[in-house]
Amino acid sequence: MKRGKKYLNAAKAIDRNTLYDAEEAISLVKQSAVAKFDETIEAHIRLNVDGRHADQQVRGAVVLPHGTGKTVRVLVFAKGDKVAEAEAAGADFVGGDELIPKIQNDGWLDFDVVVATPDMMGVVGRLGRVLGPKGLMPNPKAGTVTMDVAKAVKDIKAGKIEYRLDKTNIIHVPIGKASFTEEQLNDNFQTLMGAIIKAKPAAAKGQYLRSVTLASTMGPGVKLNTAKLS
Structure with a gap:
């Protein structure tokens, strides 16, 4: 897939081999959101569960303290x-x-x-x-x-959002807009992660959070250090 100049420039600031703290990741994602519209910032959370089994399903809802920045109908x-x-x-x-x-x-x-x-x-x-x-x-x-x-x-x-596993056991949810402050995005992200960690099924074994990535609509992904989240 061919990437634009803005995307490639934004990607240079992110080391793909580094696992970032939440605050640093949010800062990098905000910097990489260079589109002409107010990009959505999303969290992509891969869990070590098998959603095909009812006792390993992860689903719920949480009210983000600063909302999503989107008008919901x-x-x-x-x-x-x-x-x-x-x-x-x-x-x-x-x-x-x-x-x-x-x-x-x-x-x-x-x-x-x-x-x-x-x-x-x-x-x-x-x-x-x-x-x-x-x-x-x-x-x-x-x-x-x-x-x-x-x-x-x-x-x-x-600002209540629903989270649930997709077929590949990943949760995709918005945590705000690129126009939000880093503090607002971090508040929303920590609230979301708290809810997902609390929703850990009793049947889940081993490391619950396999990977967590933050990205803006048009920007590159930033991987987080899951050990600091669980």
């Missing part, structure tokens, strides 16, 4: 009093059965997170084939299946 499936609660809390879209054909047939996906009350999961389940592959299905572990829709919406708007 929330869709809530609810009925009765919960509709007004969700709207008052700042949900972008609230509805029920009438949204099924819009999503299923019209391909409407103008939302980033879906929240549902438990009594609406029968309705939402019909959208499994659409929402599932996009990681949008509400889940109790992530706090997106709940009767307290107001809290769920407010947390998401405040």
Whole structure:
């Protein structure tokens, strides 16, 4: 893959054979974010687990203290009093059965997170084939299946993110924007790592954190010293 001049110049400041402390890694990633837009800073965390086994799954949610820097659009499936609660809390879209054909047939996906009350999961389940592959299905572990829709919406708007393993046992999550201060990014990163370490399955053996890499949208990756994180 051919890399641009800006990427190559940014990469020169990073030693691929060095495992950096979190603060230094964040500083390098910020310096390497030289695109013309406000790049997202992401953490890529490879865990020593096998997500194919239920007792080794790692999934949850955490509220980042400084948010993600992204405006998140929330869709809530609810009925009765919960509709007004969700709207008052700042949900972008609230509805029920009438949204099924819009999503299923019209391909409407103008939302980033879906929240549902438990009594609406029968309705939402019909959208499994659409929402599932996009990681949008509400889940109790992530706090997106709940009767307290107001809290769920407010947390998401405040910077709550969901983390879970992909098929290669890596977690990919945003920790902020390149425009954030190093302190803000570090706060978010430490909060995220604390949650993931706390979520370590009892069945996980050996070194839990195999590798942790930080990178901006268009920049090179910076590897961290996992021994200082666990």
